[in-house]
Amino acid sequence: xxxxxxxxxxxxxxxxxxxxxxxxxxxxxxxxxxxxxxxxxxxxxxxxxxxxxxxxxxxxxxxxxxxxxxxxxxxxxxxxxxxxxxxxxxxxxxxxxxxxxxxxxxxxxxxxxxxxxxxxxxxxxxxxxxxxxxxxxxxxxxxxxxxxxxxxxxxxxxxxxxxxxxxxxxxxxxxxxxxxxxxxxxxxxxxxxxxxxxxxxxxxxxxxxxxxxxxxxxxxxxxxxxxxxxxxxxxxxxxxxxxxxxxxxxxxxxxxxxxxxxxxxxxxxxxxxxxxxxxxxxxxxxxxxxxxxxxxxxxxxxxxxxxxxxxxxxxxxxxxxxxxxxxxxxxxxxxxxxxxxxxxxxxxxxxxxxxxxxxxxxxxxxxxxxxxxxxxxxxxxxxxxxxxxxxxxxxxxxxxxxxxxxxxxxxxxxxxxxxxxxxxxxxxxxxxxxx
Numbered sequence: 001x002x003x004x005x006x007x008x009x010x011x012x013x014x015x016x017x018x019x020x021x022x023x024x025x026x027x028x029x030x031x032x033x034x035x036x037x038x039x040x041x042x043x044x045x046x047x048x049x050x051x052x053x054x055x056x057x058x059x060x061x062x063x064x065x066x067x068x069x070x071x072x073x074x075x076x077x078x079x080x081x082x083x084x085x086x087x088x089x090x091x092x093x094x095x096x097x098x099x100x101x102x103x104x105x106x107x108x109x110x111x112x113x114x115x116x117x118x119x120x121x122x123x124x125x126x127x128x129x130x131x132x133x134x135x136x137x138x139x140x141x142x143x144x145x146x147x148x149x150x151x152x153x154x155x156x157x158x159x160x161x162x163x164x165x166x167x168x169x170x171x172x173x174x175x176x177x178x179x180x181x182x183x184x185x186x187x188x189x190x191x192x193x194x195x196x197x198x199x200x201x202x203x204x205x206x207x208x209x210x211x212x213x214x215x216x217x218x219x220x221x222x223x224x225x226x227x228x229x230x231x232x233x234x235x236x237x238x239x240x241x242x243x244x245x246x247x248x249x250x251x252x253x254x255x256x257x258x259x260x261x262x263x264x265x266x267x268x269x270x271x272x273x274x275x276x277x278x279x280x281x282x283x284x285x286x287x288x289x290x291x292x293x294x295x296x297x298x299x300x301x302x303x304x305x306x307x308x309x310x311x312x313x314x315x316x317x318x319x320x321x322x323x324x325x326x327x328x329x330x331x332x333x334x335x336x337x338x339x340x341x342x343x344x345x346x347x348x349x350x351x352x353x354x355x356x357x358x359x360x361x362x363x364x365x366x367x368x369x370x371x372x373x374x375x376x377x378x379x380x381x382x383x384x385x386x387x388x389x390x391x392x393x394x395x396x397x398x399x400x401x402x403x404x405x406x407x408x409x410x411x412x413x414x415x416x417x418x419x420x421x422x423x424x425x426x427x428x429x430x431x432x433x434x435x
Contacts, residue, residue, distance in 0.1 A: 005121040005153065006114065009261050010316050014309075017317065020261050022055040024289040029053040029062070031080060032295050038077045039065065039297065056264055059287060059298065060275050066300045070240065071098040079103055080295040091139040092239045102141075102239050103293035109148065111290065115245030115259045116149025116235075122250045122257075122314070123208040123233045125179055127154030130205075132177035134160040134168055134186065135213065136422055141243025142213050146181040149245065155179065162186065163421040165193050176205040184216035184224060184232075185424035188355055191227030201229030210235050212244055214423050215324060215342050219349030221253075234323060240299055241286050247321055252313050255320035262289055265319060266298070267307055270328040281306050283328050284321065302329040332361060332427065334368045337405045341426045344372060347402050351395060353377070356417040359407075362430040370407040372399070375417040 004010045012020075030050040033040050042063040043049070052061055070078060079086075085105050092100040104112070125131065131150040135142025143161055150157040158171055162182070168190060171177070180187060187209055194204065206228055212235035221232045236256050237244035246263050247256035258265050263286050267276045270283040284301045288294075303324040312320065326340040333339070345355055356375040361368060374395065382388060392409045400406040418425070 003121050003124065003126070004316070005118040010118060010257075010318065012261075012317055014317065017260050018056070021264055021289060024261075025056050025059065025264065025287070026050075026053060028287075028289055028291075028295060029297065031292075032297055035080045036078055036295070038069065038073045039063075059264060059266065062287075062298050064273060064285065064298045064300050065296060067100060067240070067302075070100045074098045075101050078294060078296070080291070081105060081293050086293050089139070090141045090144065090239050090243060100240055102242075104242075105292045108242065108291055108293055111262060112145060112242040112245060113148030113152050115242070115248075115262060116145045117152035118149075118259065119210060119233070119235050119245055119248030120146070120149050120153050120155065120179065122248055122316075123179060123210055123231070124251075125150075125153050125155055125208070129153070129155040129178045130158065130175055131155035131179045131181065132158045132160060132168075132172055132175075134162050134180070134182040134190075135244075137161040141237065141239050142181075142183075145237065145243040145245055146210065150179075150181075165190065165421065169193060169197065172206075173199070173204060178205050178207050180206055180209040180228070180230070182209075182211060183213045183420075183423055184211040184220055185214060185355075185420050186422070187211050187224050187228065187232070188220065189419055189421070191224060195227065201227060204229065206230045208233060210248075212236055215326075215340075217342050217346045217349065219346050220355050223349060223355060236321070236324075238286070238299075238301060240294075240296055240301075241288055242291065246286065250312065250314035250316055254312075255308065255322050257312070257316045257318040257320055258307075260318045263287065264289055265307060265321065267305070268300075270302075270304070278307055278309060281325065284324075302327045304328055332359075332429070334361060334370050335405055337403065339370070339403055339405070343402050344399065344407075347395070347398050348374060351398050353380075353395070354414075356419070357426070358417055358428065359426055360428045360430065368431065370405065371410060372407045373410045373412050373417055376411050376414055378414050380411075381414055 033050045046063045086103045087106050088104045090102050133146045137143030209230050209232045224232050233249040235244045235248045237246040247258040249256050266285040267282040276282045284303045286299050287297050304326045306322045354375045358373045360371045395409045
């Protein structure tokens with residue numbers, strides 16, 4: 001039998017979901033217009049008033065916002081309530097430009113944690129589980145979100161945060177954790193570390209993993225499931241909309257159900273901003289329907305995906321989004337070809353290589369170069385140069401078939417690609433330094 005945290009919402013009829021959304025969007029647009037000057041100015045410029053928004057069908061009349069707007073309005077420009085009503089901030093990692101700071105009322109936190117609880121229950125979690133959370137805590141949303149969701153479900157929660165893999169393994173084994181929450185690259189690392197200590201997949205008590213915060217492929221999913229002896233579930237979220245739990249996978253593992261009672265999703269053409277019909281591939285846009293402190297309308301995520309309302313075997317009725325298929329802003333364009341790191345990972349895993357790799361893009365004599373360092377598995381390692389060169393050439397050909405361009409492959413010794421205890425740094429793009 002499928003498990004739901006809030007069955008009346010998660011299995012609501014399409015008509016009921018629309019009724020909730022229509023009621024919430026009217027209130028939310030009024031709330032934003034009255035309290036967020038930055039967005040009010042955008043609406044005025046576009047000639048849109050709150051009374052023009054009578055249902056979610058009218059959302060397309062509203063202006064978009066992007067991360068650039070949030071940086072421009074930093075820190076308080078998108079605050080939708082008095083500061084005395086806010087109890088917390090979370091923030092993006094801030095790898096470029098100013099950080100995005102998101103504010104939360106207690107009500108916002110309660111709703112966010114409920115969304116994460118839905119994800120944990122969808123992965124089979126109950127109050128009898130031990131939930132090992134090694135997403136980062138602090139400003140990063142991963143740890144606090146899954147921690148709160150785990151509490152709501154009633155799991156014994158291990159608030160491990162990231163790093164210190166020795167301690168992670170000690171607690172995971174000694175306290176017999178049953179659900180693991182972290183980035184997929186760190187899950188792969190934990191599986192590797194357990195194997196190095198002589199543990200087999202059946203030696204741990206894990207049954208499920210909830211992995212997000214970075215792109216990962218189906219091949220990587222299968223690799224993690226095998227190394228840890230679990231079922232691996234995807235979870236999606238953005239600091240800008242709350243954090244993880246905006247959408248989550250169910251037992252079907254064919255996309256992530258968006259919590260439509262809290263978030264309205266659209267797919268747009270990233271170039272024109274035109275809303276595309278269901279089933280189209282395009283950029284994902286979210287409207288927060290009931291956030292009080294940081295209420296974003298039509299936020300451009302830059303994630304490319306597809307939405308589908310195909311009936312799901314789990315019984316949930318909320319729309320599904322595919323795994324992000326890339327991004328509209330950080331996609332690599334190399335010699336005119338669009339390249340996504342996930343494509344490279346797919347080739348590596350299909351060809352039997354380790355998912356530990358690093359891509360370096362540079363520009364030499366006005367021509368883009370693409371180099372990929374790939375770590376060999378111990379059983380593949382050889383000191384015979386001819387053998388290594390043959391393997392590199394074979395992998396280069398497989399990459400060219402997938403990407404349309406040929407990278408330079410460098411097979412390196414086991415354990416020489418830098419390991420990540422947080423988000424893996426997969427791409428070094430040196431072109432930006434001298435463009």
